[in-house]
Amino acid sequence: MKKVAIIGAGPAGIEAASILARNGVEVTLFEKSETPLKNLQDKAFLFPNFQSAQEIIDDLSGKLLTDRITTAFGVDIADVKWQGAEWKLVDSKEQTYVADAVLIATGYQVFDAHRKEELGYGIYKGVITSLDMEQMIKHGKILNANGDEPKRVTFLQCVGSRDEKSGNHYCSKICCVTAVKQAIEVRKQLPKCEASVFYMDLRMWGQGFEEMYRTAQEKYGVSFVRGRISEAAGTFDGRVQLKSEDTLMGLPLKMNTDLLVLMVGMEASCGTKVLGKACDISGDYGFIKSVNPHLYDNETGKPGLFAAGTCKRPMSVSDSINDARSAALAIKDYLDTIKIEN
Amino acid sequence: MKIHAYPYNDFVIPFLIGTVLLFAIIIFKYVKWIRRFSDEQRKVIRSNWYSWKIFPAIWEMIREGLIHVRIIKKNLLLGIMHQAFALGWFLLIVVGAIESRDAFFTMQHEQSIEYVRELQQQNGWHVYNTGEDKNPEYLNQRRYRVETEGGIARIEYKRPFYVGIFYRYFVHKAPASFRQHKAYSDLMDALLLYVFLGLTMAMVKIFWSKILGMRRTTKHTLVDRFAKFSLWMIFPMRLLAESVTACLYGNGGFFTQAVGNLFDPMIVRGLETSVWMLYSLMLGVFFVTMPFTRYMHIFTELLLIYFRKIGVTEGDKKTGYTYFELNACSRCGVCISGCPMDKVLENHEIQSVYLIRSLRNQERVSRLKMIADNCLMCDRCTVDCPVGIDLSSLRRMTRDKGKLDTTGNYEYLAKKQTPFNAIGRVAYFGGCMSHLTPGITESMEKIFNAAGQKYWYMDKLRTICCGRPLQQQGFLKQAEELRQKNTEMIEKSGSTMLVTSCPICYQSFKKEYNLNIPIMHHTEYIDMLIKQGRLKVRHDDRKVSYHDPCELGRGCGIYDEPREVLGAVTNLQKTRFQREKSVCCGFNLGNTKLSLEEQTAIRNASLQNLTSKPVDAIVTACPMCKKAFQHATNDYPVRDIAEVVAENLIN
Structure with a gap:
């Protein structure tokens, strides 16, 4: 039986593993942390249908319960090498594993908001990231720096994405709709709290997204301001003062808010960068480069080495899962060809 | 009866023309420039012309104009090259003048009629006598035989200024009692060799500048190259001329004589005046080109050093x-x-x-x-x-x-004025850039509080820029507007000291303002607090590298204070390019044209210098630099000195 190693137990890794297992392939699923679906666990609801993230976690975790899938959690794969007939994986403890094909699904990490110091993350308690907000929504405790219910929550788009200065020129794709989703959640949980979103332009690319954006304005009264926030400062009462420009009105803007939520963009994860470099398949910004985004998007140019999900570019959970399915098919095809050659 | 002996040959004419033109042009130019000094500069010159300041000025003129200490310190070989040309040539002229003076003094003393006769016949001196009636009877220049009337004659040796330059030609044979003759000629040869050393290095530099420690040399214009060629030819021509004379008359030193002995006297005899003519021609050509080429620096740099050292500074215009x-x-x-x-x-x-x-x-x-x-x-x-x-x-x-310039843009400033009573307090000016790095201003507030210092955070809510960004971009008038407003505000407040977190503002307050209170950058201020025992800090075990911000280091000479502070709170690692050699972070506000990609490339070079040894954090003292590095890297925390200190406060 052919063996496939999948690195990264996120939605993409698990989906690909389960499909391959169902197709008679023996899969080993490596994960750096002790539990799978780490990033997904930070989420409360998923856009656009506000489905609970926990449901998806449960469904995906269920797919691992097959004896064709061996899970190796807490194993940090540091290097992947082609050795004549098979791929050799080396972990950080120098242990080695072998496989006929390898799928890299090492995913993303969020931009470290400390790097945009002018926005005051880590300095003012009222400044949080979209991940912190997701946690608050999840636990139903949206609180300001003083532990009270906020009266105003402000979201700022494009923190660490579409940003020349931090070196990330690309669009992180999911933050626009995430902010809309979170603003709606804030208004649902705290009907008295104002919510506003500062944006450069809103990219409502997916099915149902535009409708969500409309609902946010019409039903939930979320206000959208076109302009970037240039700096944030703390006030004596623990709030945050923002300086911005409303570029539609053409006026400078100064306002106070209880919470400033920084919509941090997606960056290639550490593991993605390390493996991309080790296998020489690293593309722009440390993401993994596929051979061709149209027809060979899971192939890396090295026979038997595949990539799926957000290790290639920012993607939504659903896109990531779809990408994993196509990767599973590509791997299956590959395994069949080497079977014939043998 | 008096006999006059005068050394002259036609070959001195190119040299004379060159010299006259050189000094005429230079003096014309200098007078023109001096007349264009601003009133302020004139005042400085007038008041310091005879002050003690001229001693350091003269010392630096010698040090940098002749010895080139600064280049030597930076780059030994290059320094020696410059020194060989400057000092070597200078000494050739000075020693040549002294040698001829001594020789003439001996001649005068000897009063030997045979000697003067020899000079006339062999060396072509002009010798003529003047009667008591002062009616000179000019005698056949070359064929005249010096006769004495009744053995009474007084010989008067004339010593025109060019004799030092062409001494070996005019004095084939030294006067009998001039015993230092050999020593002088050896010394002169040694000096000529010294210049040749520089010449060789300069030639090597053209093809292989790295060996002289220069990655790249200046690309010169055609005129400059021509002048350089004529300068370089002066010394081989001098060697040739002196060697030919040494060959014929054996009056050379160890070097010229050795070269001269290679020639055949029969062949070179007819060429002697021609080679001296070539030498003189090269001098003349060089002198004429000098005021129009880079060699104008030879005299001008001395005057510049003098003016600078007595306190003249560059203005805006x-x-x-x-x-x-x-x-x-x-x-x-x-x-x-x-x-x-x-x-x-x-x-x-x-x-x-x-x-x-x-x-x-x-x-x-x-x-x-x-x-x-x-x-x-x-x-x-x-x-x-x-x-x-x-x-x-x-x-x-x-x-x-x-x-x-657009006027009337600054009316809003009047509204911004909020007179504040800060008598006895320290005024703290964070600066616009520090508002984008709130970590710095927050830490400074912590530090003020920990030291028990009452302060006035003057630009906490409303900021008037210090004016330097405009200044650096060339908006000089606009910058002045801002400076006036800030000065007014600070003076009215009654604060006793100004502390700023931004080296850009610091340099502006220090150099472009005229405040009557002490001004400190926070690195200096923290250093002072720690030394006075007002701030208790602990030492952690991090290893950090320090980036010298351009405006603080090279701009204001603050190199030691940040290092003292960092030494007190953490472990400072040295980097290859530090202090005045520090590499700009690429985001200096003086930039107007560089693209982000170009700035990023420079930043990465700077970052590489800071992280060439393993460090736990990069520390700097400027919000601009901090932001530059922060944007660059996930791998190292980037901190300001104030933050590192605030983290290590003992309450």
């Missing part, structure tokens, strides 16, 4: 002093090697040497602007300049956008 600066540049190219634009971006056109040349040659405005604008104003070249030209001011002046 072109003045007479500017002309001295422009002409004091020898285009040595020392400013090229350190320039990050050259090193990282491979831009070899915009270095200060070319800025000065373009200004001097009055090149077209578009090119001037291109050169002036493509610069970070990091001052790396200014610290390298061996004669201390104020390169940044020259650049600012060229950037001057005075004509774009």
